Amino acid sequence: MPSPSPNETYKQILEEMKKHIAGKTETIELMLIALVANGHTLLEGVPGVAKTTMTKALASTIEADFKRLQGTPDLMPKDIVGYTYADSDGSVKYQKGPVFTNILLVDELNRAPPKTMSALLETLEERQVSVGGQTMPLLKPFIAFATQNPLTIEGTEPLPKVLADRFIMKISVDYPSMEEEQEMLRIKEREEKVEVRKIIGTQDVLSLQEQAKSVQLPDEVAQYITRIVAATRKDIHVVMGGSPRSDLAFMQCGKAKALLEGRSQVTREDIKFLAKPVLSHRIAVRATGGIGVHGIIDGIVATLQ
Secondary structure, three states, X not given: XXXXXXXXXXXXXXXXXXXXXXXXXXXXHHHHHHHHOOOOEEEEOOOOOOHHHHHHHHHHOEXXXXXXXXXXXXXXXXXXXXXXXXXXXXXXXXXXXXXXXXXXXXXXXXXXXXXXXXXXXXXXXXXXXXXXXXXXXXXXXXXXXXXXOOOOOXXXXXXXXXXXXXXXXXXXXXXXXXXXXXXXXXXXXXXXXXXOOOOEEHHHHXXXXXXXXXXXXXXXXXXXXXXXXXXXXXXXXXXXXXXXHHHHHHHHHHHHHHHHOOOOEOOHHHHHHHHHHHHOOOOEEOOOXXXXXXXXXXXXXXXXX
């Protein structure tokens, strides 16, 4: 029996996640794009808008190891990467931290101290841990989803831009519509009766990531990407524009999106769809600008033809 196409796989995962999630189709698509693009993702929203539930639902459709971390003010680097200790026989042993997994969920990352956030994000980028003079690679695949509350919520710390830049996307999770909230009640009512199927395994994820690399990026789309990123650096309301990582994120996510939709080429429409998730956490806006990050991105996309 032939393996399902990437597009069929996407539809099956979406169908399974819908057993636990009301609405949020675009958010789920972006999370799957990040998975196939082999990039870590920030999910930002007020408490209770299903950020954690969506990540757990996605993990439940994959035959893979899953671990969860809770960001707290007293979270230490060793709680993430692990630590060495002396065993009863005098030998030095290493206790692995929760980063040694396939899918890691970090709840409320911006409640953790800056030192701990830095330790985690360096590990996410390098996909390895160095402890006691030894360097150990993380599992493959390794994808982290971190949730964060808006910075106006008490008890949170802003993620430094240089660290947030290492996440391939930031997805804003808004309040649900009234219809979605009503559906959520029905889902919760029958939740115990619903079991989510495993759709793919770790080797399938690695295969999708490899297939995405073969999707073509036409010259005209590559030029469109660089023009958008360059425009963020020139906008009068912006203190710091998108870094070169923005270009790479557009390319990787664009290829993943095209693959999941059954196409062999990235289009300008893909880049427009990805503009806010790819750029919103990489841009610093002047306090006196009067225009939010999303407004600036919308203006750039509308202006560039």
